Amino acid sequence: MKITNYQAQDIDQLTAIWNTILSDGMAFPGEDLYDSQSFADYLADQDVVNVMRDGQEIVGYYLIHPNNIGRCSHVANASYCMNPAFRGQGHFRQLVAHSLATARNLGYRGMQYNAVVSNNYAALRTYTQLGFTIVGTIPGGFRIKDGTYVDMYILYLDL
Numbered sequence: 001m002k003i004t005n006y007q008a009q010d011i012d013q014l015t016a017i018w019n020t021i022l023s024d025g026m027a028f029p030g031e032d033l034y035d036s037q038s039f040a041d042y043l044a045d046q047d048v049v050n051v052m053r054d055g056q057e058i059v060g061y062y063l064i065h066p067n068n069i070g071r072c073s074h075v076a077n078a079s080y081c082m083n084p085a086f087r088g089q090g091h092f093r094q095l096v097a098h099s100l101a102t103a104r105n106l107g108y109r110g111m112q113y114n115a116v117v118s119n120n121y122a123a124l125r126t127y128t129q130l131g132f133t134i135v136g137t138i139p140g141g142f143r144i145k146d147g148t149y150v151d152m153y154i155l156y157l158d159l
Helices: 008-024 036-044 091-105 121-129
Strands: 002-005 048-054 057-066 075-082 110-117 133-143 149-158
Touching: 002 091, 008 036, 008 048, 008 057, 008 075, 048 091, 057 091, 075 091, 091 110, 091 121, 110 121, 110 133, 121 149
Parallel strands: 075 110
Antiparallel strands: 002 048, 048 057, 057 075, 110 149, 133 149
16 A cells, blocks of 8 residues: 555545545544535645555545644644545554654654544554553543544644
8 A cells, every 4th residue: 555645636535535434423523524625625724635545546544734823833633534445454553653754754743633532442542552642531522423422532642
């Protein structure tokens, strides 16, 4: 699998994967789905959007941007999106590791995740194996699709 910068022709696949995650209601806070143009506009505001490919199919991707502004902009934030057909095969770990190296190369000094859902066990296992620490818990901070509330975590890693 190769990880490269996203290309304009990828936008429909990227949008579909993002919207699937939103529709699942288990990991991302947003609820409004994107069309390809509005998602392309959203991606244009990111520092980096990199995709993992299997031929022409997008396996997964990540985007990186500053977690905050000004004096806090040296800490990155990232989002990860996996094509459901490729979940559970170890590709997520590759994407996260690649994103950390990319963030370091961009000059970021840390990576912070603001809203990791407590029942996203696979992601939490990957993050902690890569050295992240849970630095905060927001009790009941995430409403999953069935309407119940679960904790969400803030994670941090020095780069």
